[in-house]
Amino acid sequence: MTFSSFAAPFAPEIVLLAGTLLIFALDVLKVRRIEITGGIAVAATLAGIALVVADLGFAPLAFLATIPAAQIDALPAAGAAPLYAVTSLGLVFQAIFLLAAFFVALGSTSRPSDERGASIFFGLLLLATLGMLLVAIASDLIFLLLAIEVTSIASYLMVAYTRTDARGVEAAMKFFIIGALSTVLSFFGASLLFGAYGTTNLYLIRAAGTAVGYPTLVLLGYGFLFAGLAFKVTLVPFHAWAVDVYDGAPHDVSAFLAGGTKKMGIFAFFLVFLGPVLAVDAVGQSGYGLFGGSLALGPSFQLALGVIAVLTMSVGNALALLQKEMKRMLAYSSISQAGYMMIGITIGSAPALGGATLQVLAHALMKTGAFLVVSAVAALGVGPLIEDYRGLGTRRPLLGAAFALMLLSLAGVPLTIGFVSKFVLFSAAVRAQGWFLWLAVAGLLNSAISVFYYARVLKAMYFDPSPVPDPALAGAVVGGAGPPALPVGGLGYGRAAAIALIAGLIVLFGIDPQLVLGPIQAAAYHFVAAGA
Amino acid sequence: MLPLISIVLATLALGTVGTFAAGTRARWVALGTSALFLAEVGLLFAGFTGWPGYSGTLVPGFSYTETHPWISLAWMHIDYAVGVDGISLIFVLLTAILQIATVVYSWGETQRPAGYFGLVMLTCLGCVGVFVALDILLFFLFWELVLVPMFFLIGYWGGPNRRYAALKFFIYTHVASIVMLVGLLALVFYSGATSFDFASVYAAARGLAPVVQTFLFLALFFGFAVKFPIVPFHTWLPDAHVEAPTGGSVLLAGLLLKLGGYGLIRWAVEVLPSGLHSVQPLLFLIAFLSIFWGSVLSLAQRDLKRLVAYSSINHMGIVLLAIALDSSLGLLAAVLLMFAHGVVSGLLFMASGSVHHQYGTRDIASLGGITPGAPALSTMIMAGGLASLGLPALIGFPAEFTAFLATWNGLGYWVLIPLSVLVVTAAFYLWMMQRMLFGETKGGPPDAHGLPWYESAGMGLLVALTVLFGVLPSLLVNVIVNSPIKGWPGT
Amino acid sequence: MVLGVLIAFGEMLSPGTYTNVQITWLHLPPAPGPFPNGFSLVMGTLVDPISSLMLVVVTVVGFLVMLYSIGYMHSDRGLPRYYAEMSLFLAAMTGLVLANNLLEFFLFWELVGVCSYFLIGFYYEKPSAASAAKEAFLVTRIGDVLFLLGIFLYFSTYATAGPDGGWAANGFVFAHNSVPFLPLPGANTTTLTIAGLLILGGAAGKSAQFPLHVWLPDAMEGPTTVSALIHAATMVAAGVYLLAVASVFLGFTPTDQLAIVAVGGFTAFFAATMAVVHPDIKRVIAYSTISQLGYMVLAIGAGFAMVGLYHLFTHAFFKALLFLAAGSVIHAVGTQDLFRMGGLKKHMRLTAAAFAIGGLALAGIPPFAGFWSKDDILASVYSQLGTHPLYWPFFVLAFSAVFLTAYYIFRAWFLAFSGDGPRDPTLPAAHEGPWVMQVPLVVLSAFAVVAGLFVFVPGFQHLLVQGTVLGGIPPTYPATDLALSSISVALGLGGIGLAWTLWGNGRVFSLAETSPVQPLRRLLLNRYYFKAGYDAIGLRAVYPFARATDFVDRFVIDGTVRGLERMFGAGSDRLRSIQSGLVSDYAAYVVAGLLALFVLLLIVGPYLLGRFGGG
Amino acid sequence: MTELALTGFLGLSAALVGIGIFGILTRRNFILLLISVEIAMNAAILNFVYFAAFPSGTHGLSGQAITVVLIGFAATEVAVGLAIVLALNRLKGTINVARATELKL
Numbered sequence A: 001m002t003f004s005s006f007a008a009p010f011a012p013e014i015v016l017l018a019g020t021l022l023i024f025a026l027d028v029l030k031v032r033r034i035e036i037t038g039g040i041a042v043a044a045t046l047a048g049i050a051l052v053v054a055d056l057g058f059a060p061l062a063f064l065a066t067i068p069a070a071q072i073d074a075l076p077a078a079g080a081a082p083l084y085a086v087t088s089l090g091l092v093f094q095a096i097f098l099l100a101a102f103f104v105a106l107g108s109t110s111r112p113s114d115e116r117g118a119s120i121f122f123g124l125l126l127l128a129t130l131g132m133l134l135v136a137i138a139s140d141l142i143f144l145l146l147a148i149e150v151t152s153i154a155s156y157l158m159v160a161y162t163r164t165d166a167r168g169v170e171a172a173m174k175f176f177i178i179g180a181l182s183t184v185l186s187f188f189g190a191s192l193l194f195g196a197y198g199t200t201n202l203y204l205i206r207a208a209g210t211a212v213g214y215p216t217l218v219l220l221g222y223g224f225l226f227a228g229l230a231f232k233v234t235l236v237p238f239h240a241w242a243v244d245v246y247d248g249a250p251h252d253v254s255a256f257l258a259g260g261t262k263k264m265g266i267f268a269f270f271l272v273f274l275g276p277v278l279a280v281d282a283v284g285q286s287g288y289g290l291f292g293g294s295l296a297l298g299p300s301f302q303l304a305l306g307v308i309a310v311l312t313m314s315v316g317n318a319l320a321l322l323q324k325e326m327k328r329m330l331a332y333s334s335i336s337q338a339g340y341m342m343i344g345i346t347i348g349s350a351p352a353l354g355g356a357t358l359q360v361l362a363h364a365l366m367k368t369g370a371f372l373v374v375s376a377v378a379a380l381g382v383g384p385l386i387e388d389y390r391g392l393g394t395r396r397p398l399l400g401a402a403f404a405l406m407l408l409s410l411a412g413v414p415l416t417i418g419f420v421s422k423f424v425l426f427s428a429a430v431r432a433q434g435w436f437l438w439l440a441v442a443g444l445l446n447s448a449i450s451v452f453y454y455a456r457v458l459k460a461m462y463f464d465p466s467p468v469p470d471p472a473l474a475g476a477v478v479g480g481a482g483p484p485a486l487p488v489g490g491l492g493y494g495r496a497a498a499i500a501l502i503a504g505l506i507v508l509f510g511i512d513p514q515l516v517l518g519p520i521q522a523a524a525y526h527f528v529a530a531g532a
Numbered sequence B: 001m002l003p004l005i006s007i008v009l010a011t012l013a014l015g016t017v018g019t020f021a022a023g024t025r026a027r028w029v030a031l032g033t034s035a036l037f038l039a040e041v042g043l044l045f046a047g048f049t050g051w052p053g054y055s056g057t058l059v060p061g062f063s064y065t066e067t068h069p070w071i072s073l074a075w076m077h078i079d080y081a082v083g084v085d086g087i088s089l090i091f092v093l094l095t096a097i098l099q100i101a102t103v104v105y106s107w108g109e110t111q112r113p114a115g116y117f118g119l120v121m122l123t124c125l126g127c128v129g130v131f132v133a134l135d136i137l138l139f140f141l142f143w144e145l146v147l148v149p150m151f152f153l154i155g156y157w158g159g160p161n162r163r164y165a166a167l168k169f170f171i172y173t174h175v176a177s178i179v180m181l182v183g184l185l186a187l188v189f190y191s192g193a194t195s196f197d198f199a200s201v202y203a204a205a206r207g208l209a210p211v212v213q214t215f216l217f218l219a220l221f222f223g224f225a226v227k228f229p230i231v232p233f234h235t236w237l238p239d240a241h242v243e244a245p246t247g248g249s250v251l252l253a254g255l256l257l258k259l260g261g262y263g264l265i266r267w268a269v270e271v272l273p274s275g276l277h278s279v280q281p282l283l284f285l286i287a288f289l290s291i292f293w294g295s296v297l298s299l300a301q302r303d304l305k306r307l308v309a310y311s312s313i314n315h316m317g318i319v320l321l322a323i324a325l326d327s328s329l330g331l332l333a334a335v336l337l338m339f340a341h342g343v344v345s346g347l348l349f350m351a352s353g354s355v356h357h358q359y360g361t362r363d364i365a366s367l368g369g370i371t372p373g374a375p376a377l378s379t380m381i382m383a384g385g386l387a388s389l390g391l392p393a394l395i396g397f398p399a400e401f402t403a404f405l406a407t408w409n410g411l412g413y414w415v416l417i418p419l420s421v422l423v424v425t426a427a428f429y430l431w432m433m434q435r436m437l438f439g440e441t442k443g444g445p446p447d448a449h450g451l452p453w454y455e456s457a458g459m460g461l462l463v464a465l466t467v468l469f470g471v472l473p474s475l476l477v478n479v480i481v482n483s484p485i486k487g488w489p490g491t
Numbered sequence C: 001m002v003l004g005v006l007i008a009f010g011e012m013l014s015p016g017t018y019t020n021v022q023i024t025w026l027h028l029p030p031a032p033g034p035f036p037n038g039f040s041l042v043m044g045t046l047v048d049p050i051s052s053l054m055l056v057v058v059t060v061v062g063f064l065v066m067l068y069s070i071g072y073m074h075s076d077r078g079l080p081r082y083y084a085e086m087s088l089f090l091a092a093m094t095g096l097v098l099a100n101n102l103l104e105f106f107l108f109w110e111l112v113g114v115c116s117y118f119l120i121g122f123y124y125e126k127p128s129a130a131s132a133a134k135e136a137f138l139v140t141r142i143g144d145v146l147f148l149l150g151i152f153l154y155f156s157t158y159a160t161a162g163p164d165g166g167w168a169a170n171g172f173v174f175a176h177n178s179v180p181f182l183p184l185p186g187a188n189t190t191t192l193t194i195a196g197l198l199i200l201g202g203a204a205g206k207s208a209q210f211p212l213h214v215w216l217p218d219a220m221e222g223p224t225t226v227s228a229l230i231h232a233a234t235m236v237a238a239g240v241y242l243l244a245v246a247s248v249f250l251g252f253t254p255t256d257q258l259a260i261v262a263v264g265g266f267t268a269f270f271a272a273t274m275a276v277v278h279p280d281i282k283r284v285i286a287y288s289t290i291s292q293l294g295y296m297v298l299a300i301g302a303g304f305a306m307v308g309l310y311h312l313f314t315h316a317f318f319k320a321l322l323f324l325a326a327g328s329v330i331h332a333v334g335t336q337d338l339f340r341m342g343g344l345k346k347h348m349r350l351t352a353a354a355f356a357i358g359g360l361a362l363a364g365i366p367p368f369a370g371f372w373s374k375d376d377i378l379a380s381v382y383s384q385l386g387t388h389p390l391y392w393p394f395f396v397l398a399f400s401a402v403f404l405t406a407y408y409i410f411r412a413w414f415l416a417f418s419g420d421g422p423r424d425p426t427l428p429a430a431h432e433g434p435w436v437m438q439v440p441l442v443v444l445s446a447f448a449v450v451a452g453l454f455v456f457v458p459g460f461q462h463l464l465v466q467g468t469v470l471g472g473i474p475p476t477y478p479a480t481d482l483a484l485s486s487i488s489v490a491l492g493l494g495g496i497g498l499a500w501t502l503w504g505n506g507r508v509f510s511l512a513e514t515s516p517v518q519p520l521r522r523l524l525l526n527r528y529y530f531k532a533g534y535d536a537i538g539l540r541a542v543y544p545f546a547r548a549t550d551f552v553d554r555f556v557i558d559g560t561v562r563g564l565e566r567m568f569g570a571g572s573d574r575l576r577s578i579q580s581g582l583v584s585d586y587a588a589y590v591v592a593g594l595l596a597l598f599v600l601l602l603i604v605g606p607y608l609l610g611r612f613g614g615g
Numbered sequence D: 001m002t003e004l005a006l007t008g009f010l011g012l013s014a015a016l017v018g019i020g021i022f023g024i025l026t027r028r029n030f031i032l033l034l035i036s037v038e039i040a041m042n043a044a045i046l047n048f049v050y051f052a053a054f055p056s057g058t059h060g061l062s063g064q065a066i067t068v069v070l071i072g073f074a075a076t077e078v079a080v081g082l083a084i085v086l087a088l089n090r091l092k093g094t095i096n097v098a099r100a101t102e103l104k105l
Helices: A003-028 A034-055 A059-064 A088-108 A118-137 A141-159 A166-197 A202-208 A215-233 A240-248 A251-277 A297-321 A326-347 A350-379 A397-411 A417-432 A436-463 A493-511 A514-530 B004-046 B086-108 B113-132 B136-157 B162-190 B198-205 B210-227 B236-243 B246-269 B273-300 B304-325 B328-359 B375-388 B396-436 B453-471 B474-480 C002-013 C049-072 C079-098 C102-123 C127-161 C189-206 C215-221 C224-233 C235-250 C254-277 C281-301 C305-333 C349-363 C369-387 C391-417 C435-456 C458-467 C482-506 C518-525 C527-576 C583-612 D003-026 D030-052 D063-092
Strands: B063-072 B077-084 C019-028 C039-047
Touching: A003 A034, A003 A118, A034 A059, A034 A088, A034 A118, A088 A118, A088 A251, A088 A350, A088 A493, A088 A514, A118 A141, A118 A251, A141 A166, A141 A202, A141 A215, A141 A251, A141 D063, A166 A202, A166 A215, A166 A240, A166 C583, A166 D003, A166 D030, A166 D063, A215 A251, A215 A326, A215 C583, A240 A251, A240 A326, A240 C583, A251 A326, A251 A350, A251 A514, A297 A326, A297 A436, A297 C527, A297 C583, A326 A350, A326 A417, A326 A436, A350 A397, A350 A417, A350 A493, A350 A514, A397 A417, A397 A436, A397 A493, A417 A436, A417 A493, A417 A514, A417 B136, A417 B162, A436 B136, A436 B162, A493 A514, A514 B063, B004 B063, B004 B077, B004 B086, B004 B113, B063 B136, B077 B086, B077 B113, B077 B136, B086 B113, B086 B246, B086 B328, B086 B453, B086 B474, B113 B136, B113 B246, B136 B162, B136 B246, B162 B198, B162 B210, B162 B236, B162 B246, B210 B246, B210 B273, B236 B246, B236 B304, B246 B273, B246 B304, B246 B328, B273 B304, B273 B396, B273 C527, B304 B328, B304 B396, B328 B375, B328 B396, B328 B453, B328 B474, B328 C019, B375 B396, B375 B453, B396 B453, B396 C019, B396 C102, B396 C127, B396 C527, B453 B474, B474 C019, C039 C049, C039 C079, C039 C102, C049 C079, C049 C224, C049 C235, C049 C305, C049 C435, C049 C458, C079 C102, C079 C224, C079 C235, C102 C127, C102 C189, C102 C215, C102 C224, C102 C235, C127 C189, C127 C215, C127 C235, C189 C235, C189 C254, C215 C224, C215 C281, C224 C235, C224 C281, C224 C305, C235 C281, C235 C305, C254 C281, C254 C369, C254 C391, C254 C518, C254 C527, C281 C305, C281 C369, C281 C391, C305 C349, C305 C369, C305 C435, C305 C458, C349 C369, C349 C391, C349 C435, C349 C482, C369 C391, C369 C435, C369 C482, C391 C482, C435 C458, C518 C527, C583 D003, D003 D030, D030 D063
Parallel strands: none
Antiparallel strands: B063 B077, C019 C039
């Protein structure tokens, strides 16, 4: 086949790859000004978004569509073992990944322009995103895992890219060790599955279903695989690294880790645990069964997932409850949010997948935004503790309002996307009835508890008197004690724009969810029906 | 015909934004919005069946209904569906009244007026939304929306312990509404309805097995009960009231508590009849407990606001009792009572606010004989107290009379419990007046400027309404009974 | 006033015509459930003989008292408030009299109550006044609650047994000459008995009958004019009026009647005893009011509403007279303590005469007003003694009360007016009030003399009889029993005589400290410790209980909430320690998680699924 | 091959994984940790090698190919790991992970 027909599905990936190479090349050429490298990153991600959205059938950009609609969600010929397959849900996830990357890149352009290693950062950002995009179209286990590793390795380096920040390096170390461990686990699991099926192709694995020589291998294989992927999604008890890493990493990197790479894990779960093994009735009611039959693993896997989901959200909340540091609080909260997403995977029906995907989108926006705000506030010279944010809401009304909006969205307050995503997700859970109802109850109660620590931040920002002297103002004072003043009251154009955009999207999708919910649900139905 | 209700909501939304933006002139924008809102409510009434001057062609039941698809998926349809029947219309009216009264009363608010008035607008928007929503998601959305502005009102403009009170209020009520949400979702999906709008849920719920209905009812009831609030889920109320700024207290007691009652009537009692039937004894028990508890506790309070807060618990207990009776008269009584309590408690909270402004304290024991110093104020307090203890020709009387009549009719001699509590209620109000208004003057002279005109204006409005509807309750009744409930003309 | 009188005369001339206009106040449309026909509550006016009778009392006395006030209150600040509240009261009282159904009756009933609350507390700077006002409101409130429940009972009886089946669409209007509840077939007698008792309770509250009598003496904290109008002539009589109305339109069962007789008879005596020793001129009169109201209640209980009303009519005049006279005394000497006064008749001949006339009327000395009505009451009860043996003791009590009455009122007269000068020299020189205060005295004295004779005016007696038509049958007016009346007159004279011997000519009779009746005197002075008892209930029982509840509320209920909060906090803290920061631990968690997963998959999952079935 | 062989091989790789994980849990020295990871990794690689030899038809990437890829990947991973070691050593003066517990709770 011609190169173009081969390359067509990879248009966004190619763009990103080009961007990465360009940045590294420039780095070699000592061209490291943030305006340039950051510009490239922003442009690449933006272009990627355009391409993906076009492929999703977004009319205004139709001319950019590179994949014939027929190829999307198409089942391969029986016996064929394609390495990749474009599914609409995959495209949705690609869009989400690119969105997160775009915002991070945009926000990061406001860092001191002569910062050391900035260009590396942008290059790695694009590289990691590239890996995520590949995950979203994988249909082969090894392909999937390798793609994940691309991202992982890139993000190890991102965490430590400054090379001078002890916290960053420590974080990278932890990240790396746990990451390596889970890599081992997932590959080991994959190897066992290969043993059981003689193939690593997800389609074939699904086709084979229960007709397999060594069911025990299958059980062990999926078990190890689960452990390996759980690391990415930060499920309890595979979560411990996340908090330290988000905490220690540079703020913008945390934003990307929380908002981006974690979501990749979610989609990997979709592929490995839903796509291949899903049997679905007409209305998309869950008929989830991992090898219903010999070992009756399906329901029991569901149960395990459910237990872990509840565990994850509860532990995450409990740990966030009294957390004093802003970033760690956000980290814990994103762990608990992962628990919500797992609800969708547990149920496995199309509505639930849709809900989970929406939750992924919501979380990508909210967490990226929140961490960007944190990095902006830190740039203003405000400390890392929640109590350092005292009076911020009244001193910097707009910034405060944006942050408040994100927190309220995380807490699931109406007219924000956070509310809609939870609503849809839990609706799906209740609709599935049976013991899934209790998943919904657990999730809702957790979200109720979570309100406490978000409200605590609001309380600090709005009700508590601001400290004197107020660092939040120092940053804005030209020639003040703080760092050199940036435009937009010390935020810088990039950050300001990113934060404003995210806030806008949160409200937009909160008021008219159909915008995103429609495509996502359709994609979910296709995904379930086509089985990746 | 004009989409009046959307216009109302739009008015409030724009008003909110405008107020936030208006800076120091916020109060004018707020006043304008409230006035406009009131006018639109007037229009709503003018075109509503059963209203004296009505000469239209609307059929009774839900009027001014609008439906626009909002979220539509293969497995759930959510509409922007609004409309009013007599009951909701009454509550919309209440909202309009309290909003304008609050705005006028708080005319002198100097601390970040834009934020203050904006939040007041937002609260009212949320309440109106709850009252007119005919779709579960829309209902819940507004329901939750109300929490946020109130949280900020209490937390920023409140008293010394405001932070704790704000958090407590927010989380307590939020947990409750979460449970309620489970109930609502289960209501939809267990009844097999795919659409969230009232009509289809109402129809589908008929098919539910009694036991399921019971559980759903309990879940919903918990959500509403905390808002009511009923004993033992009431402890957020005194704290919230004591700490909230006067305007906040007024809206809190006048509107937020009503959300619970309204929700119970609209989404539980109406939709889950056999559920109600099976938990009726429990409801009666809780109601009696609340009535008794609230009244007796008021007797023990030293802080004027706390006293009024507990008296609210007592009154809402009567409301719950009336609703639980599941008779048309009971329903009528419940709505009347809620309206009455909205106006009266608003008045009383304004009064206690003024007392605080004038004397720097609300501690009844350390006040005394304030009548010579502030005759107008003490008149307001007396009016509020007497209305609240059910004096005829004031709004409380027709409500309580019908309520107790219905109780007698439904429960026979059990009515003695609420009736005898009436004496206690009278006792604590009279005692409060005796200690605070009469006797030798204590607690220093009133504030030099005396009662500001806007405060007396705000209270005066409410007093006037108390008398008007007390003398002519049929003005309300004729509207209320035009609802598609209990085989009333609306059906 | 003029209007009132005209209506009354109209009634006299054309008996049996009733004006009845009404508007719907609250209408519940028919709906399935307990109210199949829906129901409506109306507000209307019913002018019938008895209401017109009351109207005369209210308007005439009201007018005179207002006139009197001009002089009595002239130096008082807050006059506007005074007149406003008085007018409001008169309006409410008129409304009550003209009410054409129980609900409306109750509505105005409450309104007059609150007016009296305000007027008792007119001097609100005085703590005693404030608390007296509260006491009055609360005690009557108890009665009101009973009354309200009684209304419910009647309503629902009407609902089940009413002529139109279901809830009366006519709003329970008093239907004249239609059958009252009692003979109504199907009416549940027990319910009606209870209802009657509840009504009695309400009446007892308003008319200060035992055991709800405590408030009336304290109500004397208000201005004397208020006492005269509200707490002697009109409002307190509302209770009696209620009983009369009820007996006519609703009817009482024998049990009710017995209870009413008991309350009335006992109160008549009980209150009189307390008046015997009291040093305060107004309070003495107040007690006498209670006891006279007792007489009226007694009559109604005996089934002669018209007689009760007749006494109400006469009593209104002479009691108002007594109060106004006492008022001008207080106005003159500035004290209410009888033992500081004395020899006032030198300076205040008119007042002395007026008081004497009032006293004679009260004591039931012919030909003064009191004689005729009280005599008729005794006669009527006497005529009913056969109905139930228990009538006897109460008849005797009431009868003996005549003696006490005569004694205490003249004791007061002698203490105040006889003798040669005040016992307390510091008192200012007494003098008559201005003409506006004298005219009412004269007019009322005239009434006190002649009002009793009205009964011989054919129109008037017809009015009474017509007014109390019971179930279409005009009642028979009780025949006067000469023997009975002569005895009562003798008793009265005896009382006066005793009073003269003990107190006449400025004598002061002081009971030896050692005297065996001393404890009794103390008991009477302390009003049988009733008030003390009520206060104790309020302050020693209810309030501490409330405090206790408050404690429970704060520390048990709210404590639970805070406890939960703290529990979460502690749990979270403990949990955080797993985040040790040591990467090896994290790795350990991962491995542990892996093992746990296998346990879940292989053991827990299958077990649960086997137990409860899959998803 | 035979069942016996299979169980034997599986036993071997299981042992390797076990050893590797044990090392990861017990070692504090970053280098040793890296080595342990590699040992465990080799178990997976080994699996691919001999599972590819089974008759049950091998679609997609055959085991051997996967093996090669994985070895390469493992090398990169180690490289990254070493980079981090260097950074850690420079900043904290130690490669003992137990000393790097600044981020906690």
